[in-house]
Amino acid sequence: MNIEQHITNATIAAVKQLYGQDLPENQVNLQDTRSEFEGQITIVVFPVVRFSKKSPEITATELGEYLVENVKEVISFNVIKGFLNLSIADGYWVNLFNTVLLDSSFGKISPNGKKVMVEYSSPNTNKPLHLGHVRNNLLGYSVAELLKANGYDVFKVNLINDRGIHICKSMLAWQKWGNDETPESSLLKGDHLVGKYYVIFDKEYKKEIEALKAEGQSEDEAKKNAPLIKEAQKMLQDWEAGDEEVIALWKKMNGWVYDGFAVTYKNLGVDFDKYYYESNTYLLGKDSVEEGLSKGVFFKKPDGSVWIDLTADGLDQKLVLRADGTSVYITQDIGTAEKKHEDFNMDDSIYVVGNEQDYHFKVLFLILEKLGKSWAKGLYHLSYGMVDLPSGKMKSREGTVVDADDLIAEMVATAKQKTEILGKVNNFSEEEKDSLYHQIGLGALKYFLLKVEPKKRLLFDPSESIDFQGNTGPFIQYTHARIKSLLSKAGYENSSAVSDVSITTTELDMIILLSKYPAELTAAAKVYSPATLANYLYEVAKMFNKFYHEVPPIVKEEDERAKQHRLNICHVAAGILKSGMAILGIEVPERM
Known part of the structure; x- marks a missing residue:
């Protein structure tokens, strides 16, 4: 049982003993303690006040005293208005680190038996991929990998508009x-x-x-x-x-x-399990129109065209078949949705498509529900905003859209220029340099586009994204390389646990942050947002750099137990950065 559940159970028991009332579990509100206050876990006391019939401060104090007395992990508390901040014993965190974080299975979530499809890219075959496609592809790929990491059986598909x-x-x-x-x-x-x-x-x-x-x-x-x-x-x-x-x-x-x-x-660095082609699907959906007519879901107008009336649902009337019997886009999408479900029988299906299609997908999903498709409830439109570039930063071949290949080439060239200025690759072979520039350039591009919530429109500055400081891909990549260099210099070979070791405040903060990795994976998958994971990884990199500067030099540490424990922290941090960035589709160099 994790500490949060333990505190939750103890809080329910406290309310029963102190006030003779049954506190529902969903009313126990736990938060991370704010950095300016002492403690690690905060109980929001306001929901308990109606049971205690006392002020928030008195209620919090009584709860705090009960928890210190009855929960061995809680060693002290402080009250700030209606918030009860709990300090958890260092020994708990060290034990958690040794038994959970050091385990090779940490961060790996068991299969959940559910199947999900992620459809992304969907290009037209009359032109190259452009900047908008880049965001689409990176978002689709990373959401698919995020769901995989959360135990889903994931299928990545690409519907190509080839006619x-x-x-x-x-x-x-x-x-x-x-x-x-x-x-x-x-x-x-x-x-x-x-x-x-x-x-x-x-x-x-x-x-x-x-x-x-x-x-x-x-x-x-x-x-x-x-x-x-x-x-x-x-x-x-x-x-x-x-x-x-x-x-x-x-x-x-x-x-x-x-x-x-x-x-x-x-x-x-994106891939697909199956391609669908509009040339094979554009006639699909006509059977569904006949089905809808027979069920009274659709109706025919005098000219023979077939429609659905969605005005009662706050939408409008929608054409599903022309008078001449030819399909419209919504007809094809109905048929393609059925075809995909027949092929994969998935529980959920995610369409990664720009926000200009929001209305279209509302209509599509509603029609499928009205047609009685049981799987329609599992359809989701992952809508995202446009990507803008600062004026004059990049020119496309035609002067209208930014070509994806040009963008990738510019990112790699910028990575080369900035890395060479820093003089970090003097002992690299030419092949190693080329690989590193590609990793840094693509890492910068991907991270910049993924760290922003999908629904938001964003301004992408290629030069700003390649910075070895701040919330950027290269900063996280450099932090990973720094950790690997440290482990190598220390001759680190195995992650044997060290118990009964005293830790500094910074070490404690580091362990707590690292322990949140599985929960961050789950939270990001729940909302289909790689941004949640990206920003957590930045916090890990930032915290490691603080740890690196505030903890006595690890390589020179004479106390072997303290040294091993700190190297273990480095080892776990590197593993989280590597696996987390891989979910975002970003490689982290071993050295740079």
Whole structure:
């Protein structure tokens, strides 16, 4: 039984003995004691006052006296208004450290038998991944790893938008102006090459629009009548009709894009268990429409189109099938959700999608519930905000969006520049340097994007993120490397426990913070927020640096028991930083 549960039980017993009342467990409110007060655990006394019929201060004092007398771990207390601060004996924390934190299973949570799917990335195959995709991928990957660490059986999937008019625009432009250019002949990544022709289409299309407007057509008329858009629409119709030539071109250009995406995914360090393709799913959902009509969930309008009325739920009427029988996005998403559940039979499914789709997912989940899908309650939209860059910090190829590959390259280059200035790699081989720069650059990028709550819009400054001080990835990486260097210099070989050892206040603070790791993992997973874990890891790194400077030099410590115990603390801290950062998708160097 952990100390919190022990204190909870003792508090219930105290209220029964002191006041003859049964205090419900959910009304025992424990908090960490604020740093300016003495103690480690605080009981919020206000819920107890209605049982004691006394002032908060008197109630807290009576509870404190009872706990000191009846709980051996509680050695003293102090009262601040309605807050009872308890000091727990050092021996308890040392014993906890030796029996729990030093165990190789610490921080590993047993399987819970539940299956969860995390769908993320979801790119279009007409352009490269950009900064928005970077946040999406890092968030999806880290949430999946966080859930794995909490005992879930996790499936990572990627639904690729590989069909539609936007794909045909790139195909048509390459057909017209490509001169058989390939990734090999152009020395461009495949996704960049296809993106280049998407931009060319847009430029030529705008020229045609302006020409038609000059002839007297309105903006809307010109957009509809431009020859290029008509050709693209014809190509889409041919694709849907199975035209062999169009399908062959589509497969070739999508193949280039997938090869390009694979490189970016590898550089970002993200992966997937299964890919779904819209070209295989876009016809799904029509059976669900028929099912919904038969159940009275949907209704037909006179023109034959099918709708659902969600006004009673605070939403609006939503089209689910056009009059001509073709699907809309919500239809496909209904069908794809059913397909994924058939494939994996998961308990929960998390969609990592930007907040511009908040309304769409409210509608989707509600429709699935109304269709009677028992698993619909397990669907969750992990909504996140946009990422902005300070003006002029980075330029994209097209001047509109920041390319993911350019961003990664800039991060690695900045990491190289800042690390070389500090002179920390003079004895590294070139291969070791390149690996380190990549770890630091990607660590800075990932940590900066993940330390902010997903729902918040954030401003990302590449240079600011690569700082070896403050709440940054490189600071945590450097702290891990510092610990590993210390352990190496001390010749640390095994984590044998040392009992009955006296500890300093800083050592006590360090042990308490480290002991919270499993609870932090659980708290972060509960709210699908890597930010919770990221900021805890920063606190560990910060606390270690305080420990390092305030505790007498460990390597020179003559008392072997004290030395072993402090090295054990270093060992556990390094393990937490390494495993926690790995959940965020960040590597920590052994030296730097």
